[in-house]
Each structure stands twice: as C-alpha cells, then as structure tokens.
Amino acid sequence: MFFSKKTHPIWSTLIIGAGTIAASEVLWYFYNYVHDLLKWQQAQVHEVHMFNELGFECFQEHRAHSQRGKFFTCPNTHCTQRHIERIIELLARAKFSIDLAMYSLNSPEILLALGKALQRNVAIRLIVSQPVVTPINGNIFNLMRAGLKVRSQPFVGLMHHKFCVIDGRTRVDHIWSLKRRSYDPPATYSVVINGSVNWTQGGFGANWENLVITSHHRIASEFQAEFDRMWETFVGSD
Ligand SMILES: [Zn+2]
Numbered sequence: 001m002f003f004s005k006k007t008h009p010i011w012s013t014l015i016i017g018a019g020t021i022a023a024s025e026v027l028w029y030f031y032n033y034v035h036d037l038l039k040w041q042q043a044q045v046h047e048v049h050m051f052n053e054l055g056f057e058c059f060q061e062h063r064a065h066s067q068r069g070k071f072f073t074c075p076n077t078h079c080t081q082r083h084i085e086r087i088i089e090l091l092a093r094a095k096f097s098i099d100l101a102m103y104s105l106n107s108p109e110i111l112l113a114l115g116k117a118l119q120r121n122v123a124i125r126l127i128v129s130q131p132v133v134t135p136i137n138g139n140i141f142n143l144m145r146a147g148l149k150v151r152s153q154p155f156v157g158l159m160h161h162k163f164c165v166i167d168g169r170t171r172v173d174h175i176w177s178l179k180r181r182s183y184d185p186p187a188t189y190s191v192v193i194n195g196s197v198n199w200t201q202g203g204f205g206a207n208w209e210n211l212v213i214t215s216h217h218r219i220a221s222e223f224q225a226e227f228d229r230m231w232e233t234f235v236g237s238d
Helices: 002-043 059-067 078-094 108-119 135-145 170-178 201-206 217-233
Strands: 046-051 097-102 121-129 149-152 161-164 191-195 207-215
Touching: 046 078, 046 191, 059 078, 078 161, 078 191, 078 201, 078 207, 097 108, 097 170, 097 217, 108 121, 108 135, 121 135, 121 217, 135 149, 161 217, 170 217, 191 217
Parallel strands: 097 121, 121 149
Antiparallel strands: 046 207, 097 161, 161 191, 191 207
C-alpha cells in the first residue's frame, strides 16, 4: 500500500509522458504521410494540348502585346500562347534537371525560361539534331555560356524527338550523388513533355501539332533512359 501510494503519481506521469511522445510520433508520421501524399497528388499531371487554327487567332495579339511589354488577358480557350505558358510554368518548377531532346529550338520565350532555370542551378542538357554552329540553333550559344550542355547526333538521319524530362528520378539521384550529401534529396516529381511540336516560333505559331504532358512514373523513366542513352552515344560540346 505504501509503495503504490508513493509511486503511483510517478508511474502515471511516466506512462502519460511516454504515451504522449508515442502519440506525437504517430501524429507526426501521419502528418508527413498525408502531406507527402497531397504533394504527390498535386504534382500529378496528365494533359493533352492541341495546336490548331482555333488557337492561332489570338497569337499575333499576344506577340504584339509582349513586344510592348504588356500582358494580354486572353478569352480563347484554345489559345496557343496558353500552351506555351504551360511549358514555361513546368520549366520554372524544375528543381534539379531539365533534359531536352528537340529537333529544333529557337523560341525566345523557351530560351528565356531555360536561362532562368540555369540561374537557379538547374542542370540542363540539350540534344539537338544538328551541331549548334548551324544558324537555326545559333541563339543557343548564350545559354551554353551560362552552363547549358549540348550534344548533337553524329549519324545520317534526324534526331527528330521533341521531348523534355523535368526532374527525372534517376537523373536527380545522380545529381544528388555528386553533391555527396548524407541525406536524401527533397521530394521531386518527374514530368515529361512530349509531342509533335518543335519549340520554335514556327512550330508554336503556325502548325497543327500536339503536346502531351504526363507525370506517369514509368513513362518518365522510359524517356529519361532514352535521353541518357542518347547523351552517352552522341558527341557534344561539354
Ligand atoms: Zn490567346
């Protein structure tokens, strides 16, 4: 009786304390699980964008306004400019890597977005069909001075791809391994942008094209693997 009267408050305190700590751990684990799940769900994108005559109508209006430094609020639901801005939005979200295989690339808006990504220390690799000394890709030189790595295919035939992998899983893991950190990289979500459209003024503004955007894990892995394979096969400037 004496023992229980003296120790009961201490044991109770210990049990309550241990229970509180355990409950906190469980709550913290649950919070992180839900938080990560919501972030993953928010990062999931599966979109199809069509470039067609319905989207061309307002395009010249957009270009005219942007040349005057003004934003044009567009009511056109098929707007070509919206498609371009969606690509730029995804490029702006890149944390670690952008791997771009593009037959031809000269869109000023895209080049500007890539330049901004380089300023954020995003590693950008570009594969083009022709060596960059050709006039069509001449404006890539400025980005190369800022850190862009470029390779082109040495064979007969065309590197006719038009795809982009943003924060591909294996690429992020490789970049992180070079940093030699003892902890895991922050959560990143791979996105693939692929389609018929060249990221050029002409490709965006005058042709009937398609663009598919997906965060599907397996599709992103397949595109990343082919990009890595081409990168190792092709000669480059780096
Ligand atoms: Zn528009």
